[in-house]
Amino acid sequence: MIKKLDIVQFAGINNKTIEFGDGLNVIVGRNEAGKSSAMEALYASLFTNARIGNKKVEDKRFAEMAFPYENGDHAECAITFEAEGHEYKLHKLWHSSDSKTSLEKEGTKILDQSAIEEIMKTYLVYGEGTYSNVMFSKQEAFKALFEDIKSNTETVQTISQLMKNASMNLDGLSLEAYKGRLESEYKSLTSNWDMEKEKPMNNKSWQNPHKNRIGLILAHHYEAERSAYEAKFTEEREKELERVQAEIKAFSEEKTKLVSRLDAIASIEADVIKYQTLKSKLDQIENQNKELLEVNKKWPAMEADKSNADENIRKAQLRLVNVQEKLKAVKSYEKFMLEYKAYEKKRSLELEIDHKRAELDAFSKITNEEVSKLERLEKAIHSANVKLKSAELAGQLLKSNHPAVVTDVYGNSIKVPVGETWTTNAYMKLEIGEQVTLEIQSNQIDFTKVKEEFRRNTSVLEEELIELGASSVEDAKLKNAQARAIEIKLASIEKQVKDIPAFKDDVDFDEKKSEYDQMALPSIETLETSIIEIQNEIRGFEQNKAQCDFYLKQWQSKFSSHDDVAITLGENLSEKKRLTSELSELSKLPEEFSTVEEYLSEIRKTQRLRDDLIEKINRLEIAAERVLSELPERSSEEFYESYEDETQKMNQYIKKAQQLQTIMEKLEEILEQFKQDSYSSLERSFMRNLSMITQNRYDFIDLNERLDVAIGNKDKMLPTKLLSSGTLDSVALAFRLAIIDELGGDTQKLTVLDDCLVNMDEDRQKKAIDMIKNHAERHQVIFVTCHNWVAEMLGGNTIEM
Amino acid sequence: MAIKIFHISDIHIGMKFQRYPDNLRANLIESRFGALRNAVVEADRLKCDVLAITGDIFETIKVAKRDVVKVTEILGAFSGDYIWILPGNHDYYDQQLQLWQTFSDTMPDNCVLLNESKVYSFEVQDIEVDVYASPCDSKHSKVNNLEWIKTTSLNKNRMNILLAHGSIKEISPDLNNEYFPMTLQELGSLGMDLSLIGHTHVPYPLIQETTTDRVYNAGTPEPDGLNYRFDGSGWYIELDQNKNIHAEKIRLGTYKFYDIVLKVNDQLSETELLKPFANENLEKLIVRIHLDGYLDQDHYENRYEVMSAMDEKFAYVEINEMALKPKFTQETIDKSFTKDSVPYALLMKLIDESDGETAHLAYEFMMEVMDND
Known part of the structure; x- marks a missing residue:
């Protein structure tokens, strides 16, 4: 920013100081007041080398313009400006041989030209052409802008670069600064905080926290977590x-x-123990007394029992001998009876033999031969009869007044009525009434012979039967068989008699039998049972005796004698009395216990439980002490409150960070979108200015790389050479300001405008003034005019010349 | 003839108030002693026979010894017949605790520590009084300590007074039922002539004066946090020999807390911010204001200026502006940027695709960056 111009001597101006302010500066003065010379001085101070030769055309021109008329040989100015926060004063004395250039930086003067040039580059970042063609507009050359810039290669390059590079309208906002601010804010919130996972980066908890770069979210998160931990811990x-x-x-x-x-039961422990000892002694005495009394009572009885047993044994043994003898006698009788039965059998068999012999004698005996003879006769008769039968005759009485009497060969007759039939064997005699007798014989057999054989044999058989005393052949056979059976029986009995051994001759069995019968002897079984019973009885008595012996022997060994038992008993009774009296003085075992052992075990158990409890309580008291020492002085409720506060704050910051995230994302989207737009930033800026100054009459431009400019609207486009003078001035101003705006860099740029409104109509002038004022908000503008009304409308820092 | 009782509870001596700045923190801690002192002064002014404290005199069982001694010193100034001290759940009784040992060692002669669940008998103004004490023996308990009273027969010829500590269901939320929960019906069924309860910081009944109620919850004498919106108070109770009752709520506290939502519309001004606190002594107010609504652009931008002006007015103020949003409209954007510019496009996109608040944040940073140029 230019702060001051001290003109010692330049053209017609001597010792003039002009101070400039930030933004808009308007230099107003009548014609010939030196406004243009002042601007030349300003330009020369910045750009024109102090050494002025006399050969170069431009040097000659400069000397003519800058050195005072008519004998002036030099010009001298000092310009004070601010760059990168420092103030500089550049002093120049233009002269052909004694030229001087010096630069003061905050009181220190520098003469080294190359050092001066280096410093000047930080302020004058573009080439001189750009400054002279774009930033310093002279009235007469204003409309020649397009031609001028096209003729200056450096300016063309600069503008072409603008068309290529800057492609968006930032409207005064430095993108880098804005992005940087958003990022730094985002970082200050989210440093080391993972927004996506909503936890600290690398999961570093408050217990192992990040040491550096702790964003606000993380800081509050740590505080919240710490409070939550403390709350939970508490x-x-x-x-x-x-x-x-x-x-x-x-x-x-x-x-x-x-x-x-314990107090209740353990206090009587000694009593109870003593009681138990005495009681046990007493019980012992009582038990002994019980035994002594019993022994005392039983001893005489036991002795009596023993002698009874002896007596019983003796008697039983006698009875046993008696029975044994009886048994012997019975056994002899049994032996005799076996012999007697054989004897009786022999006698009976002999009688049967006699009987059978008599029976056989009385029986008419028919021999086997006789039987055979009879059978032969019977067979011959049968044979003859068969022949007769084979010659059968049949007859029928057909007509007769009388029945017929028919007689057969065997002499049998039957009466036959008329009409009836009959048959006979080989012969029939028919008699009808008294007048008719008829004999008929068969010719089929030798009837006579056969009739003879039949008659003879029948007669012999009858005779034989009569002789044998049999009624028939069958009867003869039966009698033969009966005789045979008696003979066999007889032989059998005789054999039995033979098998019976012989008896002693001197024995009279019947007499002996009658003797025994009179004796009425018992059975062997009865006697043997008696013997077993008596033997058992004896064993029982012997056991009784052994038992008595056992007790008596035991008692003797224990008590010596029956008398001693009585003595001990007496002694015990007096001891019992003493113990009973002593016991009555002592506390008894509490009723809830059945034994002293149980009572003592309960005491020990209770003591153990008490001791365990004391130990437990001690341990717990130590634990309580420890926990109490760990307990923070703040209550858990207060920690929870802190947790909620911190969480709320953290959430606020998270929300803000999310908003910043959204802003940054959307910004990137917008930038991407702008990059894709076809117009360059310069073009947009130019169009915006043009549309403003022409009140939307022209809002399209066509600007090619050769910087041929055409303007128009959606209906038509016009090249600049066809524009009127006033319009061309407007277009030039719009373009000029657009270029300055888009030149880039963060610092405000110098814009010098030498009465550029003169050819414009009133409306354009107003719009142009608005545009210039707007431009002056971003850049330092020096506007030169000879019209007071222009100065008034522009406002700003007015410098009168 | 009547017994005059001054009933307070829940003083919570030993609270740390860590969230507040150092100076205020010290004042808040001291104000709790102040409230107890006020209670003693008021009880004496009203010529009370008994000062009854129904639990949570102390915030924790680990309260500093010097604080315990300071409490007993303050109590020592009470000139009535008795001070009935009931351990609450925050300062529950356990014979091992140093807290109650120190308390017992230093408490004034007229002080009776009701640390056992039993009937304590007194004679006050020639009236025989049975105090049924239900102290806490732990910080948490799912059941109250009234059961033993239900099986004890009351002597109707004596004045029967219950002192208990626990959450009363109808008055305060005890979501997990872990603070000796009880109900008004349950308390009523005990047949007491007077029930003095502690725990819930809200006083009960909510009226100023009564001649019918028999159950009293003292509330806290000194508000202790943003979630407590009442004055600190205690009850002055008269109980005559015919068991007629008269009770009056007495203000005791110094500080008062406000945690409010303030709806704003278009404008934000000091007057607007102070409106909810008319008739209050702002210097003793601890306030959190949750601003909610939309502000005009310029008001929104100036909000911090207005808000920081509050700092000097209150003892403490915290303004939460999470729900406060700028009225950020296209008009503002139109005024600030040209239509084809990046800032314009970004702000419009944020309004369309996100929200006005985010757009405004983007806008604020734009202004900041441009101002710095």
Whole structure:
């Protein structure tokens, strides 16, 4: 920013200081007041080398313009400007031989030309052509802008670069600064915080925290987590303490109960133990007395029992001998009876033999031969009869007044009525009434012979039968068989008699039998049973005796004698009395216990339980002490409150970070979108200015790389050479300001405008003034005019010349 | 003849107030002693016979010894017949605890520590009084300590007064039922002439004066956090020999807390911010204001200026502007940027695709960057 121009001597101006402000500066003055010379001085101070030769055309021109008329040989100015936060004063004395250039930086003067040039480059970042053609507009050359810039290669390059590079309208916002600000804010919130996972980067918790670059979110997260931990820690300790205290309380109550129980039962322990000893002694005496009394009572009886047993044994043994003898006698009788039965059998068999012999004698005996003879006769008769039968005759009485009497060969007759039929064997005699007798014989057999054989044999058989005393052949056969059976029986009996051994001759069996019958002897079984019974009886008595012996022997060994038993008994009774009296003085075993062991075991158990409880309580008290020492002084409720506060703050920052994230994302999207737009930023800026100054009459431009410019609207486009003078001025101003705006860099740029409104109509002038004022918000503008009304309309820092 | 009782509870001596700045923190801690002192002064002014404290005098069982001694010193100034001290759930009784040992060692002679669940008998103004004490023996308990009373027969010829500590279902939320929960019906069924309860910081009944209620919850004498919107108070209770009752709520606290949502529309001004606190002594107010609504652009931009002006007015103020949004419209954008510019396009895109608040944030940074140029 230019701050001051000190003109010592330049053209017609001497010792003039002009101070410039930020933004808009308007230099107003009548014609010939030196406004243009001042602008030349400003330009020369910045760009024109102090050494002025006399050969070059431009040097000659400069000397003519800058050196005072008519004898001036030099010009001298100093310009004060600010660059990158520092103030510089550049002093130049233009002269053909004694030229001087110096630069003061905050009081220090520099003369080295190359050092001066380096410093100047930080302020004058573009080539001189760009400054002279674009930033310094002279009235007469204003409309020649397009030609001028086209003729200056450096300016063409600069503008072409603008058309290629900057492709978006930032409207005064520095993108880098904005992005940087958003990012730094985002970073200050989210540093080391993972927005996506919503936790610290690398999972570093508050217990192992990030040491550096802690964003606000993380800081509050750590605080919240710490508070939550503290709250939970405190709450756990509080509850742990409550639990331990409740346990101590419960155990203490239990202990109190146990102690009072112990006090109640353990105080009589010595009594109870002594009681138990004495009682046991007493019980022993009582038990012994019981035995002594019993022995005392039983001893005489036992002795009596023993002698009874002896007597019984003796008697039973006598009875046993008696029975045994009887048994012997019975056994002799049994032997005799076997012999007697054989004897009786022999006698009976002999009688049967006699009987059978008599029976056989009385029986008419028919021999086997006789039987055979009879059978032969019977067979011959039968044979003759068969022949007769084979010659059968049949007859029928057909007509007769009388029945017929028919007689057969065997002499049998039958009466036959008329009409009836009959048959006979080989012969029939027919008699009808008294007048008719008829004999008929068969010719089929030798009837006579056969009739003879039949008659003879029948007669012989009858005779034989009569002789044998049999009624028939069958009867003869039966009698033959009966005789044979009696003979066989007889032979059998005779054999039996032969088998019976012989008896002693001197024995009279019947007499002996009658003797025995008179004796009425018992059975062997009865006697043997008696013997077993008596033997058992004897064993029983012997056992009784052994038992008595056993007791008596035991008692003797234990008590010596029956008398001694009585003595001991007496002694015991007096000891019992003494013990009973002593016991009555002592505390008894409490009723709840059945034994002293149980009682003592209960005491020991209770003592053990009490001791265990005391130990438990001690341990718990130590634990309670420990927990209490760990318990923070703040309550869990207060920690929870802090947790909620911190969480709320963290959430606020998270929300802000998310918003920043959205802004940055959307910004990238917008930038991408702008990059794709066909117009360059310069073109847009130019169009915007043009549309403004022409009040939307022209809002399209066509600008090619050769910087041929055409303007127009959606209906038509016009090249600049066809534009009117006023319009051309407007277009030039719009373009000029657009170029300056788009030149880039963050610093404000100098714009010098030498009465560029003169050819414009009133409306354009107003719009142009608005545009210039707007431009002056971003850049330092020096506007030169000879019209006060223009100066008034522009406002800003007015410098009168 | 009547017994005059001054009933307070839940003083929570030993709270740390870590979220507040150092100076205020010290004042808040001290104000709790102040409230107890006020209670003693008020009880004496009203010539009370008994000062009854129904639990949570202390915030924790680990409260500093000097604080315990300071409490007993303050109590020592009470000139009535008795001070009935009931351990609450925050300062529950356990004989091992140093807290109650120190308390017992230093408490004034007229002080009775009701640390056992039993009937304590007193004679006050020639009236025989049975105090049924239900102290807490732990911080948490799913059941209250009233069961033993239900099986005890009351002597109707005596004045029967219950002192208990626990959450009363109808008055305060105890979502997990872990603070000795009880109900008004349950308390009523005990047949007491007077029930003095502690735990819930809200006083009960909510009226200023009564001659019918028999159950009283003292509330806290000194508000202790943003979630407590009442004055700190205690009950002055008269109970005559015929068991007629008269009770009056007495203000005791110094500080008062406000945690409010303030709806704003277009404008934000000091007047607007102070409106909810008319008739309050702002210097003793601790306030959190949640601003909710839309502000005009310029008001939104100036909000911090207005908000920071509040700092000097209150003892403490915290303004949450999460729900506060600028009225950020296309008009503002039109005014600020040309239509084909990147900032214009970005702000419009944010309004369309995100929200006005985000767009405004983007806008604020644009202004900041441009101002810095």
